[in-house]
Amino acid sequence: MFIYWIQLIVCLLSYINIIHAYKVGTGIADITGPCAQIMFMGYAELGQTGEGIRQRIWARAYIVADDQDDTKRIVFVNTETQSMGDIVKKRVIQSLQKQYGKSLYTEQNVMLSSTHSHSGPGGYLQQALYELSVLGWIEETTQPMVQGIVQAIARAHDSVQPGKLHLAVDELLDTNINRSGASYLMNPLEERKQYKYNVDKNMTVLGFHSSAGEPLGLISWFAVHGVSVNNTNRLINGDNKGYAAYVTDRKINPHGTLSGKGKFVAAFAQSNEGDVSPNTLGSFCTGTTISCDGSKNDKCPTGSSCNGRGPGWKTSDYESNRIIGQQQSDKALELYEKQENQLNGIIDSRSKLFDISKMVINGTKKLCRPAMGYAFAAGTTDGPALTTLGFYQNMTHGTLGWDIVKDILRTPTKEQTDCQQPKPILLDTGEITIPNPWQPTILEIQLFRLGDVFIASTPSELTTMSGRRLRRAIKSRLNSRGIQVQDVIYSGPANGYASYCATYEEYQKQRYEGASTPYGPHTLSAYIETFNELVDAMANGSPASSVPLPDYTNQAFNLSPPKIADFKPITHQFGDIVTDVVVKPNGYSSGQTVSASFVAGNPRNNLMLDKTYLTVERYMPSSTSTKTNTNADSSWVVIRTDNDWDTRFNWKRNQVLLGRSTAIIEWDVDDTVEAGTYRLGYFGHHQSILKKRVTAHHGYSTPFEVQ
Ligand SMILES: *[C@@H]1O[C@H](CO)[C@@H](O)[C@H](O)[C@H]1NC(C)=O
Ligand SMILES: *[C@@H]1O[C@H](CO)[C@@H](O)[C@H](O)[C@H]1NC(C)=O
Numbered sequence: 001m002f003i004y005w006i007q008l009i010v011c012l013l014s015y016i017n018i019i020h021a022y023k024v025g026t027g028i029a030d031i032t033g034p035c036a037q038i039m040f041m042g043y044a045e046l047g048q049t050g051e052g053i054r055q056r057i058w059a060r061a062y063i064v065a066d067d068q069d070d071t072k073r074i075v076f077v078n079t080e081t082q083s084m085g086d087i088v089k090k091r092v093i094q095s096l097q098k099q100y101g102k103s104l105y106t107e108q109n110v111m112l113s114s115t116h117s118h119s120g121p122g123g124y125l126q127q128a129l130y131e132l133s134v135l136g137w138i139e140e141t142t143q144p145m146v147q148g149i150v151q152a153i154a155r156a157h158d159s160v161q162p163g164k165l166h167l168a169v170d171e172l173l174d175t176n177i178n179r180s181g182a183s184y185l186m187n188p189l190e191e192r193k194q195y196k197y198n199v200d201k202n203m204t205v206l207g208f209h210s211s212a213g214e215p216l217g218l219i220s221w222f223a224v225h226g227v228s229v230n231n232t233n234r235l236i237n238g239d240n241k242g243y244a245a246y247v248t249d250r251k252i253n254p255h256g257t258l259s260g261k262g263k264f265v266a267a268f269a270q271s272n273e274g275d276v277s278p279n280t281l282g283s284f285c286t287g288t289t290i291s292c293d294g295s296k297n298d299k300c301p302t303g304s305s306c307n308g309r310g311p312g313w314k315t316s317d318y319e320s321n322r323i324i325g326q327q328q329s330d331k332a333l334e335l336y337e338k339q340e341n342q343l344n345g346i347i348d349s350r351s352k353l354f355d356i357s358k359m360v361i362n363g364t365k366k367l368c369r370p371a372m373g374y375a376f377a378a379g380t381t382d383g384p385a386l387t388t389l390g391f392y393q394n395m396t397h398g399t400l401g402w403d404i405v406k407d408i409l410r411t412p413t414k415e416q417t418d419c420q421q422p423k424p425i426l427l428d429t430g431e432i433t434i435p436n437p438w439q440p441t442i443l444e445i446q447l448f449r450l451g452d453v454f455i456a457s458t459p460s461e462l463t464t465m466s467g468r469r470l471r472r473a474i475k476s477r478l479n480s481r482g483i484q485v486q487d488v489i490y491s492g493p494a495n496g497y498a499s500y501c502a503t504y505e506e507y508q509k510q511r512y513e514g515a516s517t518p519y520g521p522h523t524l525s526a527y528i529e530t531f532n533e534l535v536d537a538m539a540n541g542s543p544a545s546s547v548p549l550p551d552y553t554n555q556a557f558n559l560s561p562p563k564i565a566d567f568k569p570i571t572h573q574f575g576d577i578v579t580d581v582v583v584k585p586n587g588y589s590s591g592q593t594v595s596a597s598f599v600a601g602n603p604r605n606n607l608m609l610d611k612t613y614l615t616v617e618r619y620m621p622s623s624t625s626t627k628t629n630t631n632a633d634s635s636w637v638v639i640r641t642d643n644d645w646d647t648r649f650n651w652k653r654n655q656v657l658l659g660r661s662t663a664i665i666e667w668d669v670d671d672t673v674e675a676g677t678y679r680l681g682y683f684g685h686h687q688s689i690l691k692k693r694v695t696a697h698h699g700y701s702t703p704f705e706v707q
């Protein structure tokens with residue numbers, strides 16, 4: 001009997017040792033900044049300011065803690081942004097430490113990753129080049145972003161419970177394509193031969209379940225630029241990954257709240273997307289069938305530019321966005337449902353802030369102060385920039401006219417020109433410091449460990465081959481330290497923004513991605529070398545050393561339009577109808593759009609975080625639902641908000657009568673809508689000229705029928 005007990009205890013102990021259980025938590029919060037008058041971050045398209053909301057943008061947070069010692073935890077946050085601000089992370093950590101003490105959440109174990117969407121308001125990056133592209137450092141964008149990220153983490157914190165993690169990988173085809181094939185071909189043939197595709201087609205999904213098997217959430221990683229929605233769009237949305245997250249959340253939480261905020265939280269995170277486009281049909285000169293790649297020899301006829309085409313381009317870029325998003329959602333759920341490869345083992349994390357511009361590789365290969373090449377100004381086939389001004393992709397020489405112009409800004413030193421070879425320097429960002437440094441030199445890299453799965457991040461957009469080399473280098477360093485590796489996932493851009501990172505060979509071509517690799521040809525080698533230190537620190541159980549992060553926000557500028565008082569026509573109140581819905585005798589049917597417009601205030605008066613500027617409401621007199629609007633007749637049930645894909649909140653300022661504005665609410669009726677009586681609602685705020693008081697207002701359309 002005694003022997004039996006000993007055996008049982010030994011058996012139990014070894015079981016505990018092998019299956020290392022986790023505690024997990026998930027949370028989501030709204031980070032939608034000002035949806036009007038502020039420039040979108042990504043395309044650097046002057047005049048591309050917000051005019052409303054197609055979908056809100058969100059932060060989704062995941063906590064994984066060791067079951068035995070739950071102070072050992074990691075926090076992964078996916079934000080629907082173009083990139084992350086180093087100052088955003090600093091403020092998030094400060095706020096978390098105020099709430100939870102100094103040791104539970106630190107820069108070491110919190111990773112803020114970005115989906116690289118190009119359709120959200122800018123102003124959260126502190127370096128002048130990025131500020132210039134959106135006209136400033138904008139607290140109005142940054143503060144709700146910080147608050148929302150902290151709130152998502154707090155919600156994840158409050159939901160921490162015993163749970164399980166699974167990891168699954170599979171190919172997803174027809175959802176991404178190379179956009180700089182000529183650069184990719186510069187990489188050695190031997191290396192290219194190891195891979196089936198010229199972009200990464202693997203999607204990796206980390207699945208979260210409670211210990212009882214209840215679905216809690218997933219994180220998917222797949223490399224594809226967030227540029228399905230093009231640079232003519234003026235409505236905030238999360239691009240293809242935002243759409244993927246929205247449809248996935250809604251599918252699993254059918255009875256969750258209307259914005260998709262149920263218990264299940266799905267994040268679609270970014271990976272090595274530097275040279276990867278969602279425009280899967282390839283690139284063509286607009287209005288023609290001539291294919292092109294944006295280089296000089298591929299010049300498009302006058303009046304036409306080289307643009308990528310998504311799968312739904314004949315309908316609209318939104319249709320392409322929907323398709324690319326839906327495909328990611330479908331694959332992620334397929335992988336999630338497999339529940340294979342249950343993870344177990346140690347939770348660990350390290351981050352390191354280092355000055356990349358001061359590094360020297362192997363004693364001779366110097367990293368450079370940042371600079372951008374000529375092709376940076378050409379943009380890409382996903383958003384051509386100054387192509388009519390003589391910029392094109394793969395420029396290894398400057399042009400006389402622009403050489404004169406750029407030298408007025410700053411003539412690069414000989415040291416800088418040599419260091420950046422063969423890049424012709426257009427913007428010597430590392431040698432201009434007015435009003436503050438133009439690009440960062442202090443960068444943060446980070447490494448998470450969940451058993452034998454690792455998540456690595458940098459603030460750069462890694463090209464396909466850069467990502468592969470980095471993952472391989474991290475894996476081989478871990479192996480050399482006796483650590484088993486199932487997978488190294490690359491997540492980013494994260495924790496800051498440092499433009500692109502092309503391989504040494506791709507850099508020689510100086511297409512857009514190489515021209516936008518700021519620290520010279522050895523940028524990737526510098527990352528790999530610094531990750532080696534991080535792996536060693538993790539293997540040794542020692543801390544990684546860091547340098548302090550500079551904060552220039554007190555010397556920042558903001559040239560975006562100030563918010564002024566709101567005015568209305570004398571005969572109207574705020575919230576009054578301007579143009580009512582057209583009431584059709586037979587009602588609306590699938591494929592038709594209902595719209596109404598209202599006397600509005602500036603949406604910047606109140607961002608309505610976790611709320612909505614619009615509603616679509618259904619008349620249900622017998623309903624006992626609690627989802628009703630509190631300040632209205634409880635027979636009206638909200639069925640759509642401004643976060644829904646089939647609604648649009650458009651805001652227009654009247655250009656002639658300053659301060660007057662209109663909100664236009666639109667709803668696309670489709671065949672999933674039940675027959676019944678509906679109305680549109682608008683919810684806004686106006687600011688009076690005296691005392692700057694902000695007051696709420698709202699209005700409803702006349703009810704209408706859907707057949
Ligand atoms: C990108 O890849 C596609 C499919 O593999 C190929 O047909 C195309 O030529 C490549 N594009 C460039 C610019 O090399
Ligand atoms: C894609 O995933 C498969 C299966 O895990 C793996 O063998 C392959 O190396 C991965 N490809 C890349 C490019 O990472």
Ligand SMILES: *[C@@H]1O[C@H](CO)[C@@H](O)[C@H](O)[C@H]1NC(C)=O
Nearest residue numbers: 230231232286307316317318
């Ligand atoms: C950008 O999107 C708009 C709206 O879908 C479309 O009309 C326009 O043709 C697109 N531009 C290009 C270059 O594809």
Ligand SMILES: *[C@@H]1O[C@H](CO)[C@@H](O)[C@H](O)[C@H]1NC(C)=O
Nearest residue numbers: 361362363365504522525526
């Ligand atoms: C530095 O030296 C190592 C070892 O010889 C080599 O593998 C690596 O490619 C070198 N890095 C660069 C940038 O030359």
Ligand SMILES: *[C@@H]1O[C@H](CO)[C@@H](O)[C@H](O)[C@H]1NC(C)=O
Nearest residue numbers: 182295296297394395396509
């Ligand atoms: C640019 O690329 C094209 C084809 O991709 C090539 O023919 C041309 O020589 C390149 N130009 C330069 C300056 O590298």
